[in-house]
Amino acid sequence: MSQESAYIQIVRPIENLTRTMNQIQIGGHDIRAVVEGPQEIQTLATTFNQTLDRVYENETKYREATIQVLQAQIQPHFLYNTLDTIQWQILGGDTDTAITMIENLSIFFRKGLNHGCEYTTLRNEITHVQSYFKIQAIRFPKLHQLSIDIDDGLMDQPVMHFILQPLVENAINHGLRCSPNGNNELRIGGALISPTRLQLTVSNNGQPMSAKLVQKLNDGSYQAGKNSYGIYNIRHRLQLIYNGQARLDFSSTRRQTTVRVILPLVEESIEHGGEL
Structure with missing residues (x-):
């Protein structure tokens, strides 16, 4: 895959997702990510949209503490840094690691969503933590x-x-x-x-x-x-x-x-x- 092709197919959808996050951060509750690009990025965008839908759906009826912790998982800081790392991996030719990182990010959001339930299985909690650790271990090799x-x-x-x-x-x-x-x-x-x-x-x-x-x-x-x-x-x-x-x-x-x-x-x- 050429660098230009990688930009069009992978980096540009990631940049679009980042812009969507910026708009959401300033109050664009009706805005959702565009589902485009390779399957892994489409899955990530879909899961991100589902997470937003669940948070906003429950804002008026879900326990305050649970709402806060769900919202904390879609704050820009962690996702910005992760997407930035993925972009540099793609541009540097390390597509395999980038795809692995995208897959773990999708798992992180999917398990974090949990259908809005207060309880989950310990197995799901472990899977959620493993996806988070794998992302951080790529960003910080000393882990x-x-x-x-x-x-x-x-x-x-x-x-x-x-x-x-x-x-x-x-x-x-x-x-x-x-x-x-x-x-x-x-x-x-x-x-x-x-x-x-x-x-x-x-x-x-x-x-x-x-x-x-x-x-x-x-x-x-x-x-x-x-x-x-x-x-x-x-x-x-x-x-x-x-x-x-x-x-x-x-x-x-x-x-x-x-x-x-x-x-x-x-x-x-x-x-x-x-x-x-």
């Missing part, structure tokens, strides 16, 4: 590895939607990307700690947190503007959805920083067989 340690028998357990991705994002931005360690690793674990309670953990071996910061995160007094939004949002939604029966705890040593989420098991029917 070395993501490992999952969860028994397959727990994967269909219903959990609160968007319970893991903000914690993973926090670990990447404030732990792994700040670390001089050349062997950075992110680990996600899950296990039953009683017949009625599930523990999920997100751990990283990057930059440790101070004892003072850990204390503020645990007592809810941490205030750092946008940097604290993801943690605040999770705490707020845990309170709403689990009626005060869920808990979020942080710990940090020189070697590892871990956040633990303790959840009561719920009996919740997940539509579409738990798949999106």
Whole structure:
């Protein structure tokens, strides 16, 4: 594929999507992305439109915290940077990596949409996080590895939607990307700690947190503007959805920083067989 052909077929649709995002950001709620280009980009544009439709449809009836977290996923910052990386990969001739990145971005939005439901399966949460990590690992090569340690028998357990991705994002931005360690690793674990309670953990071996910061995160007094939004949002939604029966705890040593989420098991029917 020539550079001119790549521009027409791939880069131009990406630029059009970026312009659409700019228009939406300034209040163009009726604007939608044009579905054009290769199949991967058409899928991305379609999923992006579906995400917008769901957000706007639920603005007047969905819980405030859930609306905020859905809207956060279509804010320009993450998508701009990802699309910019894809464009440079295409222009540099690395089309295979660009297509992989587009596919992961489509999965990220599709799993994030979740049909507007408060609950999803743990399997879907893991798939959502994996797509996010793969995108970030391409943009930041020092993100070395993501490992999952969860028994397959727990994967269909219903959990609160968007319970893991903000914690993973926090670990990447404030732990792994700040670390001089050349062997950075992110680990996600899950296990039953009683017949009625599930523990999920997100751990990283990057930059440790101070004892003072850990204390503020645990007592809810941490205030750092946008940097604290993801943690605040999770705490707020845990309170709403689990009626005060869920808990979020942080710990940090020189070697590892871990956040633990303790959840009561719920009996919740997940539509579409738990798949999106």
